[in-house]
Amino acid sequence: MIRKITYGIFLGIIVLSLILFFAAFPFGKNKMAVGKYYLKNDINQTGAANVVTAVTLDYRGFDTLGEVTVLFAAATGVAILFYVLEEDKKKRERQVYPNFVVRVGSRIIFPFILLFGSYIFIHGHLTPGGGFQGGSIIASGFLLLYLAYPGERVNRSKLSVVEGIAGITFAGLGLWGLFTQGNSFLFNFLPKGQLNMIFSAGILPIIYIAIGFKVASEFAGIVDDMMCEAVCSGGEK
Template identity: 45%
Template structure:
């Protein structure tokens, strides 16, 4: 009872803090300084149609590199903690009920198209809403569909590992190219900016976003596979 009262008190204190912040809040009517600069000069500087993409990949590129690192660490943490012991893997050969034929055929037929849709999303990340993270999540959901349809579906770990490490390495490499050939680390202007609004425009932004998409997709798929384990 004391514990409950104490937690209620804590929540009320938090509510008080939020309320005092909320009282002084008025909706913005103008863009703030940094944002105004980004919006006004982005077309000449980077040439990407989607401003959010431009900020994520270039203006705040270092943050995104750090984020991908966090994702990688989380994925490896999950893999290390949930690794299967040898005897445990040998002991679990219980027969699972397979999904019906319609489900398995449909899943096998559908998943390549889902992967293609994910690739479409991250290829067009600089033109329309979407990008590496969304496309990666869509690819991971294709993997999830395969897992649901085939209970003992195995991922090809070697291929996944190669894709993941290659894209991580190439991401840093593209950033270093920007450092040497253009203004700074992760600068996208060492490739021509191209025609504004076409697929091959905005310098290196599509390249970086494709790499991010591959990396996020493989990492989320690995997390899903490890979480699945033998439970499903």
């Protein structure tokens, strides 16, 4: 009963905030002032054709660094939680191997998934997409391999090396801009180039490629922890 009363109270708060929302932000009317500023100054200040990329990596780049750190902390947390469980050998689940079509088809499709993901994060400053999307597409390619070959594992130490290099690239570019070129973290010190060319927007493509590798390795690690805990208990971490 107390749950229903609590839910009723929260429902009232939700309906009230909906009404207040309609009053405060009418749908489809005006932009925020900061959005107008970003749209007006994007080409001169960053040179990226995709304004969402410019806001994510340039104007709010420090925010994105913190976000990648949160992702790293969550992946580490999943690994730690399952590592403790590894000690008490639980029941081994029945291994089910998929059929021939799935195994061979996944081998044929996997390079194309990698190619598609890398295309998306290399062109992140020109077209919709970027490091987060491309990285998660690559991680879903790893998920496909895990479904096709249960019992096989990726090499975790190599994943950690890729992840570390990507993180160091991101932080190192920011610090390089801070100490040598300008006086702000993640200062865009490379030339801006011409709009809508692939070598444009300074350091933004490099950072997005680093984020792509980092997100791909983090999510592949999470999928590895979860899948391997499911089908191959007792493996080496």
